[in-house]
Amino acid sequence: MTFFDVMFYVLAAMILLSAAIMVFAKNLIYNAVGLLFAFFGVAGLYVMLGADFLAATQLLIYVGGILVLLLFGVMLSQRITGLEMRTGTLQMLPAVIVCAGVVAILLRMIWMSPWQKTEVGEPAATTRTIGTLFMTDYLIPFEIVSVLLLAALVGAAFIGRRDAR
């Protein structure tokens, strides 16, 4: 077992453990902390795949953006307005059916896909390629996403201001 393999299993264990905390913890803040470590583990896996830009983006968007927003929401509603927020188990039977279906599909996909195995080489620079692709082949999706985000921004500002008037 090489160092690369050891790192993979360490990261995988970290992701699984923190994902389990995220799912099973009753306290919403603990869920968020579990999610934080899961995001970090996934970023580590991206680095091992040579996708450095993707890993940094994962940290910036998910840890710096989405998780902060999530924590903000929980804190504003729980400690300040005194709303009790705990996760519980509801609708046991439908949940089991849906989860079993998803697991079956995933397992089938894992078995059926022709996995490509390549040697681990020196990581190549990905940023320039990603940038060029965004400006050429994927220009339309890129622009659509940016317009969507702008609309969300304007909408959020509008909702935020409505109370003031």
Next chain:
Amino acid sequence: MRELIDALLHSETFFAKLSPTLLTLIFMALGALLIVLVLALNALIAVYAERKVSAWMQERLGPMEVGPRGILQTLADTVKLLVKEDIIPAAADKRLHWLAPFLAFVAPCAAFAALPYARNFVFANFDIGVFYVTAITSLSVIALLLAGWASNNKWALLGGMRAAAQIVSYEIPAGLAILTIVMQVGSLNFNDISLAQDGGIHHWLIWRYFPFNLIAFLVFYLATLAECNRTPFDLPEAESELVAGFHTEYSGFKWSIFMLSEYAEMLLVALVGAALFLGGWSSPIPGFLNTGAWGVLWFGLKGVVLILTHMWLRWTLPRLRVDQLMHLSWKVLTPFSFACIVGVGLWMLA
């Protein structure tokens, strides 16, 4: 660092007998240890400097008792902090209360790995260094939020929320100002950016595309000052309203870790500013001590000057109100940084 490891592996010393993985691991551990030691030393010196600077600005003497001119004062304070009782409030969330200070310190520590300390010397020379630093420092927001929440204290919670809102808002102008530089150099690698401004003070990026880069530097400076929660942007720990903000319920060792990470963050933003706008490791005078390890001196010196301006501002300016803070970020700094990007972009096309 990889070059160094390769050189050792092919040398005649006993290092060549070790496996490359082991040697890499040893170097990684040594590098991390070095960073932590430098950050601890930085906090020791910076706290003393801050007290002396404030004393000088207020016509006092400052610490004078411990050692000649009080130079050992922070060392004595550190010993005091380490032996102090570690108080955890009964109603606090103990695990998160414990976790938060360490998360707060990890963020700036991890970022130091990517900085260019001298010509061809970085701990981790990656292609996306600048982007990595902006991404990894967002971890400190989570740490402050968790510290505020876990303390189970109104002031701590409000302080944590203020800190998070402030850092998230000011990350945007800071990121856009960095983008101005990245765009003209065409690289996210810190060493490429430093190399682009090698050869004396007139090559520094702050003077290029005048006045756009100068404005971008000012935007970056103010935004990163706010991200460090320093006066005039120290609302998260405004003592007259919030006791001490997110670290109200921390004491002893854990409190000192928060202080350590605050000073580490100051050093980090000062060094990033120096690397992006002020020539990084290159000497201000063309050809004067502009080789190899002298880079560490120049880089450190530029960082120290920027930190001294942080202190100067802290003891000069009054604190902003929350609405003024948000106004400055969204309605002043963000439009200006966009103007810099557009201006430099058009200039590059022309």
